[in-house]
Amino acid sequence: MATPLPLVFSAPKRGMPPAHFADLSDEQRIEALSELGLPKFRLNQIARHYYGRLEADPMTMTDLPEDARAKVKEALFPTLMEPLRVVEADDENTQKTLWKLHDGTLLESVLMRYPDRATLCISSQAGCGMACPFCATGQGGLDRNLSIGEIVDQVRNAAATMHAEGGRLSNIVFMGMGEPLANYKRVVSAVRQITQPSPDGFGISQRSVTVSTVGLAPAIRKLADEDMSVTLAVSLHTPDDELRDELVPVNNRWSVAEVLDAARYYADKSGRRVSIEYALIRDINDQGWRADMLGEKLHKALGSRVHVNLIPLNPTPGSKWDASPRERQDEFVRRVIAQGVPCTVRDTKGQEIAAACGQLAAEEK
Numbered sequence: 001m002a003t004p005l006p007l008v009f010s011a012p013k014r015g016m017p018p019a020h021f022a023d024l025s026d027e028q029r030i031e032a033l034s035e036l037g038l039p040k041f042r043l044n045q046i047a048r049h050y051y052g053r054l055e056a057d058p059m060t061m062t063d064l065p066e067d068a069r070a071k072v073k074e075a076l077f078p079t080l081m082e083p084l085r086v087v088e089a090d091d092e093n094t095q096k097t098l099w100k101l102h103d104g105t106l107l108e109s110v111l112m113r114y115p116d117r118a119t120l121c122i123s124s125q126a127g128c129g130m131a132c133p134f135c136a137t138g139q140g141g142l143d144r145n146l147s148i149g150e151i152v153d154q155v156r157n158a159a160a161t162m163h164a165e166g167g168r169l170s171n172i173v174f175m176g177m178g179e180p181l182a183n184y185k186r187v188v189s190a191v192r193q194i195t196q197p198s199p200d201g202f203g204i205s206q207r208s209v210t211v212s213t214v215g216l217a218p219a220i221r222k223l224a225d226e227d228m229s230v231t232l233a234v235s236l237h238t239p240d241d242e243l244r245d246e247l248v249p250v251n252n253r254w255s256v257a258e259v260l261d262a263a264r265y266y267a268d269k270s271g272r273r274v275s276i277e278y279a280l281i282r283d284i285n286d287q288g289w290r291a292d293m294l295g296e297k298l299h300k301a302l303g304s305r306v307h308v309n310l311i312p313l314n315p316t317p318g319s320k321w322d323a324s325p326r327e328r329q330d331e332f333v334r335r336v337i338a339q340g341v342p343c344t345v346r347d348t349k350g351q352e353i354a355a356a357c358g359q360l361a362a363e364e365k
């Protein structure tokens with residue numbers, strides 16, 4: 001019997017933006033075009049502009065009849081977001097954009113340029129309802145789910161930026177604001193549009209897309225059944241229920257064992273290695289015995305199909321949570337590896353521009 005989906009999956013309707021091309025199925029797009037008096041073949045032209053050439057303004061789509069462009073813009077390409085602030089760091093290799101949405105809500109995306117790739121970290125919700133106490137976004141609560149268009153257009157914008165520089169956007173991580181699996185249907189639709197080849201999507205490889213979660217076990221299983229080869233990243237942050245109940249309150253609903261069971265199901269179905277995210281917090285979850293327990297539990301649940309990403313905590317202003325000292329971090333890595341589980345420290349690109357999720361939006365508020 002299917003596990004009933006929890007309440008966190010219900011989508012707040014308030015404040016959703018007007019429908020955008022990316023929100024609609026092909027049937028709905030054809031219907032909208034026909035209401036404008038345009039034939040079906042225009043769909044393919046418009047999709048090539050949006051996904052292939054990364055253009056979102058029909059006024060520049062010169063193969064559309066001149067008198068149709070404004071109508072297409074009004075019906076299918078409303079302005080979804082406008083940049084409010086752009087902050088750069090790491091010699092301009094990291095660029096964080098704070099977007100203002102149509103109803104005034106704020107969201108962030110971060111573009112990180114590396115020598116061999118360009119990764120965009122995107123948001124799936126405005127705010128977040130998961131209430132992790134060490135996280136700036138969690139303190140503000142959930143404003144609302146993002147629409148498919150608002151998720152997809154973060155990618156189009158960054159892909160256009162990279163294209164203009166002669167580069168290519170190669171990787172997407174859903175690790176910005178929000179819990180992606182709490183906005184499940186829209187996130188899955190966005191992943192399909194990100195990964196399908198043009199004219200159905202941007203053609204980024206599924207293997208280069210990472211979907212993170214705090215551990216909504218039924219949704220992890222559901223994602224596994226979508227038969228996609230995206231990487232699953234589980235924000236575990238501690239291997240024991242006692243502390244996890246506090247650090248990641250959703251643990252009160254799905255325990256560490258249930259989350260790891262679901263992660264194993266994902267690894268079995270997708271053939272992909274699961275990534276375990278662990279924000280290392282001084283004197284909270286950085287003890288040697290916790291490293292041993294983490295390695296042991298992961299090895300037992302996932303064998304060699306797991307990798308631990310340690311994230312030195314980026315302290316939020318005024319918070320009591322702090323990053324672990326370097327020696328503690330090194331010792332933690334060593335002890336996890338000793339249990340047969342690969343473990344590395346995540347590059348903290350962008351830390352100087354407040355790259356903890358939600359931090360820029362929290363400052364703005």
Ligand code: SF4
Nearest residue numbers: 128130132135138178
């Ligand atoms: S850490 Fe992630 S899941 Fe937890 S409150 Fe922050 S954004 Fe939400």
